[in-house]
Amino acid sequence: MILSASGIEKRFGAVVAASGIAVEIAAGARVSLIGSNGAGKTTFVNMITGYLKPDAGRIVFDGRDITALAPREITRLGVARSFQIPQLCTGLTVLDNMLVADACRRNRLSFREAAHRPTALQRADALLARFGLKQHRVRKVAELPGGVRKLLDIAMALTGEPRLLLLDEPTSGVSAEEKFPMMEIIMAALGAAKTTVLFVEHDMDIVERYAERVLAFYAGRIIADGSPAAALASDDVRRYVTGTLRQ
């Protein structure tokens, strides 16, 4: 088990964002987190990545208790995340963004190593190629369309070969016909790597196609946990998430 959470509680005033969350994720798993807005998916992701601290409970990553750690420390342990609204350095070029990711994730910050040295450029270009972003290499992020920015955001997260990757709505903000190609690119870029992937997703077609396991959230609880077919067929999920249960 690469990630396990137990007894997670989180409230924001009267809003219950997490209640009794307990889950174990195996290494290499491809898990989708589904649920309507406010159900607690992003809160869960935020707690894993250290942006929020749970009120109670423990999160253990690869044998280490990461519950109280800062985002930076959790990242250094091998956890990476992408953002629903891409968090990029808009004034810098695509390449420079990748180089920043490279330098930070490898924890190799120095005044003597040139940012644009050949080894770093190779790594950055290789990853850009896997995401089909190489042609945008020298363009400023501010000039790029939304879909490209999302891919860059994810490419940056993948820099440094994280063992756990959390994708926050990777296909949101992307047009319908681009969603599948985007997921194809992401999955291809992940390739044969044993990266464990958790992705928050609203599009059930994407979920069915790319997830091996589904965790459904509602009001801070996990209401379903299983294969996509099983989870999406469950009454609770149909009632509270997909809205397909007829009363």
Added chain:
Amino acid sequence: MEQAVTIFIDGLTYASWLFIVALGLTLVFGVLKILNIAHGSFYAIGAYAAASFVGWGAAMKLAPGWSIVAMLLAAAAVAALLAPLTERGLLRFFYGRDEVLLVLVTYALFLIFEDLTKLVWGANPYYVSEPYALFGNVEVGRQVYVGYDFMLVGMALLVGGLVWWGLNRTRSGKIVLAVIHSEEVAASMGVKVSRVYALAFSVGIFLAALGGAFTAPMISVQPGVSVGVIIVSFAVVIIGGLGSIEGAAIGALIVGLARSLAVHVAPVAELFSIYIVMAVVLMFRPEGLFQRIQARKI
């Protein structure tokens, strides 16, 4: 004991004109989000204008009492002339840009005004001491104090009260408050934000000039007067909290009393006592004592 009274009164006097000036600074920041380095320049121009107006009054053989009117008129003239010119003519081209960038724009303005003042009034000092004797002397215990100083305290209270009343009890004032809290929401409710900006800026400049005009009789009005005033005003608004009236009052009191204490008891600390307080406030409570805005701190 007597020394305590002296320290208190000196501090209060200093705090009074400083409050008037700092009030203008904090108002401009609260509404326009501009920390105006040139605020001290308007103070200086107010002082120079007062010197001129009082001089003209004397030349016209007016009764000495008219010099108060002259000083008020001077402050009003400065505001009426320079506020629209500065705000509409320069600052508005930089609205929406980074707050530090706006500080730099006002720094450029300060540089420009330094020389413009010299070009208009020359480099020699002006002395406008006649009004200082207008209010006679006041005896407190065995010490004699100048009545003018107490007038200043009264004026500070009046000004503070008027601004407070204007903001909280009049319709225009509430509109200004709305813009302070959220300009976007106010604009979407139909408030002409540009008018509010112009109004707030004019009032702010008027207050700076007023402070300068009424301090003129107590100092020698010469190039460089603005430089010290700016920095002390900054200390006040940082200590009190940017955008807060109460903050400007308390901040001015703290600075005035700290300085007075230092001058009388520990002259070595006179200058840096103010900045130590400013630095300490920034380190431990950067929003100031009366929080209006969140400090940009990680």
Added chain:
Amino acid sequence: MGFATRAPAAIGLLLTALLLGAGCLMPKWLTFLITMAASHGLVSLGIVLLMRGGVVSFGQGLVFAAGGYAAALAFAQLGITDALGLTLIGGAVATLLAAPFAPLLARYRGIFFAMLTLALSMVAYGALVKVSALGGSDGFNMGRATLFGQKLPDAQVGYVLYSVTVVMSALLAIAARRCFDSTRGLVTLAVRENELRVEYLGGSVREAMAINFMLAAFVGGAGGALTVMSLGHIDPNFSYWTTSGEFVFVAILAGWQSVLAVFVASLVLEMVRSFSSLYFPNTWQLALGLFLLFVIRFLPRGIGSLWFRDKP
């Protein structure tokens, strides 16, 4: 890419050689002007380094004064007279002074960073003015430095100090360029753009900012020492906010991309200052102010952006 980034050392050394050669032919007022431009430029270089991280320091006068007083005191009290040694002492003392404040300042941004740096420099000013042992508001004079054990005769002192300043500035400028192009330099730019992302990538924003502050202190202190040696005098005004303001002016004029631009901008300021006080004593600040407005409005990335094309 700016031409200087391809081979900063080569360009820097070439320029240094040119300046040293030309210095033999220049009139004394020009070598002095360039000396001041270079030593002041070092302080502005520190401000540019901080600007790359997204903050503007309005209080570099603090480190400038620290370096200056350290050099002057080392000369007077410790008998250290070597120009290079004094420069390093100036830089070191300023860095030590900045060190306890660096982690604190690393947490501030925007107006509050500017105000805190301003306050600290004014605290120093207020303190220095009242310390009569240091000459109070008049400051004190500093004797003539030596170089490699050699005393400097009247005819040559100007050129020698000019050379020391130009060489030290060039070395620090080359180092700065390396710094800007390094991984830490790139992360600094990233911090300016998106701190959150940098943290989520595993980089420490606070560490980056604190280190930058100390580096800026070092060059600022070195600049202070070099200034004192050529000026022969130090006073608390080194730490006054208007002095800091001039360094900021140069940094804004230069922009954050080119190291060379910082020194060009500093030279421009010194020239405007000299010529104006000679011919138009009441308008040089006016000229500066208008110039600054022009740059802010039309050249927001500074004059360095004129020749610094973006990296491929």
